[in-house]
Amino acid sequence: MSQDPLEGCRISAGKKSAVSLGKALHPPNLLVVVEGTCGACVAASPVSAPEGSCSYNVAHHHLCVCVRVCMAWQGLQKGETLASLKQESENLRRKLEEERGKLTDVELHQVAEKVETVAALSIKTRRVLKGHGNKVLSMDWCKDKRRLVSSSQDGKVIVWDAFTLNKEHGITLPCTWVMACAYAPSGCAVACGGLDNKCSVVPLSLDRNENVTAKKKSVAMHTNYVSGCSFTNSDMQLLTSSGDGTCALWDVESGQLLQSFHGHTADVLSLDLAPSETGNTFVSGGCDMKANVWDMRSGQNIQSFDNHQSDINCVKYYPSGDAFASASDDATCRFYDLRADREVAVYQKDSIIFGASSVDFSLSGRLLFAGYNDYTINVWDVLKGTRVSVLFGHENRVSRVRVSPDGTALCSASWDNTLRVSRT
C-alpha cells in the first residue's frame, strides 16, 4: 500500500469539489477539500504531520489546495476501540492543559495591579429610539458613527440616523424574529436574517420613496434559524452563524457558499470577525458552551474554549484582535487571551444571577459593557475584573450592546421595544 493516500486521485478545479480517491483508502470515505493556501506556499506555521495526523500538501498539482484527509471516516483501525480513543482524548486534553500551564507565569489581576483605576463613570442616556412594535433583537452601527440598523420580533428592520432620531429606511421581512442584522462597511446596504433560515442583503437607496424591501436579495441559506451575521472587510462577503450548528461565508453577488465551518455540536448563537491586520479569523459561540476560533481560509477550527457552564450568547473581539470576551446564560462574562490560548478573567458577582446576553469593548479595550436579562448593563474593568458602573433604564431584557465605531457612544437594544444611545 502506497504511503501517499492521494496517489491516483484527481482534484477538480473549483471551490468545493469532491475528490475521487485512489485505491489507498476505503470507498465511502469523504475527503474534505479545503480551499486555501498550500502549506508549501505559505511558510507561516509548519503543518507538520505526526503519526496519525491528517494534513497533506499537494504541491505537485497545479491547483494549490490543502487537502485534509479525514481519517475519521475510516473504520476503526486495528487495536482501536471507542474506549481507547476516549482515553487518548482525555490524555491529550490533560497534556494541553499542562502545556498551557507551563506558560502561565502571571495572572491578569497581577499585571493589572500596576495600572491605575478607572475614574468613576457617569453614563447617561442621550437618545431613546422608539418605533419598533415589538422586541428589538439586534442592532449594528454604521461606519459613519451615527447611523444604525436594528431588527425586531415584528419582522421589521429599521435604519436610523440615531443623532437626529430620524428613521431613514424601513424593511419588512416575511418572518418574525429577525435575530441578526448588520450594516455593510460602505454604508450602502444592510443584511438581516432570522427564523426564515436565510440572511438577505438589502441595498439602501438615497431615494426615500423607493421601496427598499423590493430590492432584498437572499444570500445565505441555512437549515435552521440565522442567529448572527456580519460583513467582512467589504460589502461582497457575508459571514453567518446559524441554529443548525454551522457558520458559513457567502459571496453576496452570487449567493455562493465560499466556506462552511463545522465543529459546534449545538446552535451557534454569535460570531465576530477579528480586527487584526490579517483579518483572517473569526470567533463563534454557541449552545454547546464552546467559543471557537476559525481560520476563514481553510474552514478549520484553530482554537476552542469551553470554560462556560451554559449557552454562550455573544462573543466579541478585543480591539487589538489578540483576545476576546464572551457572555453567557451562566451569568458570567469571560475574557480569553488568544496568544496564551487560555481564559484569563471571569467577570461575575454574587448578586448577578441572570444571564448575560451581549458584550462589547470600549475603544481602548479597558471597559467591557455587558447587557443582562435583568434589564441592566454592567460595565466591567477588563484588567482589574471589577465592576465600574451599572446602567439602568431598560424595561425588559437587554438583547444587544454595541459601542459606536469611534467609541463615542454605547447603543443598547432591548426587548422593551426601544434602543438607547448612552455616553459619559
Place this chain on the structure above:
Amino acid sequence: MTFIQVNSHKYGRLSEECSQLLMFFQLEAIVVEMQDPKNGVKNSVQKLNVTTIPHAAAGNDIIAWINTKMKTTVEEAQVFGTMLVAYGYIYPLKNHNKLVMCNDSSLYRFQTPYFWPTQKWVPEDSDYAIYLAKRNIRKKGQLEPYEQTHYNHLHEWLNHKWEFIVMQATEQYKAGRDRNKPDRVIFDCQERAYWMVNRPPHRTHSALDCGPERLIDPNTEERISFDQYRRVNVFYQQAIMRSKVKSSVSLGALVKYITTYKNHDPFLAPCQPSNPWQTDHDAYWTLNMRRVEAPTKMRVERWSFSLFELLTDLRGRDDFKIFLKKEFSGENLAFWEAAEELKWGTASSMSTKAETIFKTFLAPGAPRWINIDGRTMGLTVKGLEHPHRYVLEAAQTHVFLLMKKDTFFRYLKSPTYKEIQKKALSPETHSFRLVFFTNGN
C-alpha cells in the same frame, strides 16, 4: 443566603432549561427567606375594597430588605425586586399589569408556591380558556379587551373541547363559591397575577417571555462516536503543537494597548471639541471626516500607533502615500491594496483582478514590479495560473511586514509626517455657553 456555586464540570453540561432551573431555585430561596416571620420583610394587613388582605408588603420595605441582604445599591435591589415580580414570585395589588417593583408604599404580596414558575405543569391554552370562561360565568363583561380577544380566539380553535372547558370552569366556579370571602379574593388575586405573567397583555413585560427555542439540546444522548473522538484528538494534537506565548508577554501586550489608547477612548478621556452625543454638536465628526485638509492632532497621533492604524484611516493612508511617492516606493502599498481588493472582492471578479495584478506587479519587467524574495514570487506566480481568493496571501504578508518593519518607522521620522503634525488642528473644547448660543437660542 444560599447562592448555589456552580463548579465547572460539577454539573457537567447545563442545558438552557437546567441553568434556568438553577436560577429559579436561587430566587425561590430568597423569596422563602423574605417571608420568614422573624427576619423577613415587614408586612401588614391591608384593606382592598371591603376585604382585608393579610401579608401585604410595601415596595420600599421589600427593596430595603434586599438591599441589606444582598449588600447592593438601592437601584440594584430594585432591579432584583422587579425580576421577582416579572417572574411571578411577587405580585402587585394595585396596577396588576405593571410587573415592576416600585420603591414606594405600593403594596405587594407573595405568590403561592402552587403558582411558581418551577412547578411541573405548563400553562396550556386550555387552562387559560378555563380561567377566562370561569371569569365570564362569574360576571359577564368582566374581561379586559385583550382577554376578550384571547377568549374569542380560544373559543374558535379549542371549539372541539369547549364543552369540557365550560364544565371545568363551572366546577371551579362552584368550588370557589364555597370558600369564605377573604380566601376567595386572595385566590382570585393570585390566579390573576399568575395569568398576567404567563399570558401578558400587550405592553406588559413578563420574564417568562422567551425567545425561540434553542433547538439542539447538548444534554440529549451524549453518544460520541469514534470518528468524533478522532477529530477531537487531531484538534488537541494540533493545539498542543501550536506555538503559544507566555502570559507575561501576551497580558503585557494587552495592558500596553490599553495604555496607548487610553486618551483616545471617549469613555475615559474627553473628545475634542466635544462628544457629539453630549452636546448635540457634530463638530467632532466633521473635523474627522475622510477628506479633511488638516486632520486633528489626536488623529495624527493615532497613526503612529501601528501601521494597521495608519492604513485603516484612509486619511492616514493618503499621507503615507505622499511619503512613499517622495521615496519612489509606492508599489508595495499599491500591491497590498490590490491584494486586499482581490481577497474581499466578488467571486466572479477574481480572475480578471488576478491577471491585472500579475501584469502590474509581478510579471518580469512589470511597471510596478514589487521586490519580494524569489521563493515567494515563484509560488505566487504559479498559484496565479489558477487564481483563488487567497492566492496572494504569502506575497501580501511579505509586503506588509516589509512596510511594517521598515517603511512605517521611516515615515514617522520623515519630514512628511512632521509636516502633518504641525498642520494638525487642536480644536478648542466646546463650552456649554458657546453651544447654547450656536443652537440659535
